[in-house]
Amino acid sequence: MPITLETATPDSLDEIVEEVALWQQPGAPVQVHPGDFGWNWCDGAETLAAAVRAWRRDGQIVAAGMVDDDSGLIRMAIAPSVDTDEGFSTQLLADLSDPAQGVLPADAGFVEARAGTAFRELLHRSGWVADEPWTPLSRDLSTTVEDCGLTIEYVDAQNVRDRILEDRIAVHRAAFPNAKLTLERWQTMAAGAPYRRGRCLVGYDTAGNAVAAATVWSAGEGRPGLIEPLGAHRDYRGRGHGRAITVAAASALQELGSSSATVCTPSSNVGGVAAYVSAGFEEQPAVTDFRRKN
Incomplete structure (x- = not known):
């Protein structure tokens, strides 16, 4: 054929x-x-x-x-x-x-x-x-995910709350240098087909500060879900918030029916790999991209 x-x-x-x-x-x-x-x-x-x-x-x-x-x-x-x-x-x-x-x-x-x-x-x-x-990591979601320790709020295609959305964008911009996420870009993303099975999470500490955020994506009931992206606010790092939002993201994917939560990060990001492992993810053997010889 x-x-x-x-x-x-x-x-x-x-x-x-x-x-x-x-x-x-x-x-x-x-x-x-x-x-x-x-x-x-x-x-x-x-x-x-x-x-x-x-x-x-x-x-x-x-x-x-x-x-x-x-x-x-x-x-x-x-x-x-x-x-x-x-x-x-x-x-x-x-x-x-x-x-x-x-x-x-x-x-x-x-x-x-x-x-x-x-x-x-x-x-x-x-x-x-x-x-x-690159190092793939996966967390099985067949058992209950523990409480992450943060207060978690979310926005999805049906549940858009302005304050939470503003915090989600602010945390992303504070977590990643040169981040381009804006309200308009988020709205464009949320209008796309994949976000019908997606969700953005914002984690708040006990003082009410937005300290970490993530976006999770389901591929449908019983299939692996993806965390992309995830980050902690630069002003609140070193307090375990990265691990906490990772656990919260796994819990959100479990609620969406995913069989597992998956991520893939450069193997050189040793700290990132360790953070995922601390959140219950299992490190898989490293994989490489392919480069064409000139």
């Missing part, structure tokens, strides 16, 4: 997101999640669609990727149905290797592919080399 490559449109994003949600499976590698698309929806549906590629076989989406033009990176999600499919993997690599296809540039190329057994093996055999290592 022929395999076709297409650039997404605003109208096709919902279909792509729903397919990617179906590919999230308990115990499977942490790959691109609906929440990754959801967070990038801040830029607007048209901008996001221009960065998304989808591969179809007989009309069915079997892979999707999100391109970062600045870094020459594509972040891939691959359907379990083509996990060991050599023919599909060959076509996928050919598309990524041909600049005329408009996916990766001729002078650079990075692929994040944490699923797709045949595709990963083909990248190795074709001379793509390991790049930066």
Whole structure:
């Protein structure tokens, strides 16, 4: 069956997101999640669609990727149905290797592919080399999540409270240098399909200060959920608030029906990995992106 490559449109994003949600499976590698698309929806549906590629076989989406033009990176999600499919993997690599296809540039190329057994093996055999290592972490949600110790408020697509939303944006901007989140960008994100199963959390200390925040994304009942992003306010660090909001995020995903809470962080972020482990997450073996040799 022929395999076709297409650039997404605003109208096709919902279909792509729903397919990617179906590919999230308990115990499977942490790959691109609906929440990754959801967070990038801040830029607007048209901008996001221009960065998304989808591969179809007989009309069915079997892979999707999100391109970062600045870094020459594509972040891939691959359907379990083509996990060991050599023919599909060959076509996928050919598309990524041909600049005329408009996916990766001729002078650079990075692929994040944490699923797709045949595709990963083909990248190795074709001379793509390991790049930066990342550490996936996961917390099973089959048992009750403990109290995090903070007062937690949330906003989702149906429950938008102005003060909480303002605090969520303020904490994010205080947690991440050069953060671009604004009220308008949050509203654009919240209007996207993934946020129908998403939620933003704000943690408050005993004095009522907004000290940490996170956004969580469900992929549907019984599937792994994602935390993206999560941070503590720079003025309140060193007090355990990062761990606390991580526990709260896991609890929120449990309420949304997720089987587990997942994150993936650069392995060089030793402190971040340790913080997740302290919040009950299990560290998985490190994985690497692939870099095309020049």
